[in-house]
Amino acid sequence: MSSPYDPTGEEVSPVWPRRLARTLVVLVWPLIWVGGLVTTYDAGMSVPDWPGTYGYNLLLYPLSTWLLGPFDLFIEHGHRLLGALVGFVAIGFLVATWRSEPRRWVTVLAVVVLLAVIGQGVLGGLRVTMSARVLAMVHGCTGPLFFALCVIAACVTGPRWSRERVLAAATDSDASVNKTGDEEPGTTSVPPSPRRFWPFVLFGLAYVQLILGAILRHALPSASPTGFAHTVTTHVSVAFLLWVLTVVVYWRMRRCGDLTLSRPAAGLICFVGIQILLGIGTWIVNYGYPTFLQSFPGSDSYLLRSKGLIDAWIVTGHVATGSLILAVSTLLAVRLWRRHAVLNHPNSLIK
Template identity: 35%
Template sequence: MKNLPSIFAWLTLISALPLISMGAVVTTVDAGMAFPDWPTSDGYSMLAYPWLQSIGEPDKFLEHGHRLAGMLTGFFALLLCGSAFLTPQRPAVRILATLVLVLVIAQGLLGGMRVSQVSKVLAMIHGNFACWVFTVMAIAVAVMSPRWANVERLPTGTRTRAAFSATIVLCLVFFLQSVLGGMLRHLGAAHAWRDHPYFAFVVLGVAAITWVLIRRLHHPWLSSWANLMLLLVNGQFLIGLGTWLFRYGWPDAGIVAIQQTSALSALRSLHTLGAVLGFMGLGVMIARLIRTAPVHAPVTEATVETKTRNSSLTTPLDGSSRLAGGAV
């Protein structure tokens, strides 16, 4: 029974993958407004809509499938939160379980408002917010795992501040890059068309520095995740490069743009999913660094007294002799 939250945390995280993937495809093919109403679909309730019969209408099939996937993730998030409070758990587990449920509900409401308000800005916010929701889900899975409680901390004196600060900076620049991508994808912003590809090299540079700083801590649990983090960031860069070349071409290199193809749609959707996975990797890296941070012993009166006594015992004898001689 005590492991139920961990099981439901995994189910919530796994169910969110097809949800995010379908959401990416919905945006790619511009099917977000396949239905003018929400939470109903053409007047049908969520479960009453003849979803399988709509396969001949791809936009409606994708959009309603996305809504059903969101409903499934919400169901698992509800079970996660309920199990965290119905079984003996640490406060951190209950806080994370509650946060996951709140974020899933907020994400669903954002998606509904995007439809009711017919807003591409809300569509962009809805897409970028998925990074945060999925990251918190992954952190919940990590914190609830048996390994989390038994991980060894770094020794006192280890310089973790540089690695932690670099990871925070990487998380921020990666998310900014995702926002630029969202502005390009949803709004067609001209400056994003220029800034998004060049800023990717900034992300790569910060990622390399962060990886080196974490590896220098010589902690296997951190190093293994740092390797995965770097792989996700580099993979996202390569997918983005392929997406850019397919969509816009490179005439000087003889690469012709290919528009409105299944290959391009798949790459664009995979690029969106890669952004969510990359941000998740960075969020879990921050959580791991916090978990392994050195614990400094609290300073007490007994500690101060002991240090003072030890200091007095090591006072040079010739100093006291000079004081005595001066007094005489």
């Protein structure tokens, strides 16, 4: 096993667990995109069997039939192939952590990641074999949680997890405070870290939004119009509450001067703003123009129709951006928790 320190004495993380964890993050967001397209186009039942595809092994299905066949088949089988690729990378991540990662708890995390991707695959398969809309809703709600789990894996295996990097970021923030004149030159005090609950509040609200969105997206035939209207109202209200909260969180992260915290917080403001715009577009695509927009030219001629390419990307982008907000909230929570652990508990056993 290689030394966990470089020649300068700084703690470093093994290369392959870090690379594979980042690969998982890079792959899972497109997987959520493609899964969203499957739901947008109602293509979930275009392949009636599972785990195979029309009797073929998943990996042996004829390439020409997949690429040149109906679009519903293309995205559904593509979603399965991408999910299988994520599963193989998760297996590689587990093997890499078991062989080279000295922290056993990271290996346990890799086991959880693998079990989670298997669970997602089983949920997707049961949704097909049982043709259950509720399972599709659950599958859509657990996918973003798996994305957040992969972000955690990438954080704890990355170089920014090391105590030296955290202390360096804190020192840089101290220097920036001194340059502004808020502290006496030469002082070594570190700006206090924001309270750890803020990113978790963001995470909670973002996940509530995902659940509400899944209820609207997979609305059951038995759902009452009044219940649907209340869900829409709550969904919109929580969206604007989340946007205001991202500004508050950014302000608190910026006060400590740590760019590893303030930059993701600034990104969240942008992502939630984009999400609100995509939400308005999604409503127009699915249900027509809201009442306050019906005075605009062309709005009175709107007809509900099958979704075109742009329509589908607006709706799916709304879904995928919600998962991205959850992932960035997770990144912020993990980094802030690590900063607290290093600065306030230097003898912590969590390395």
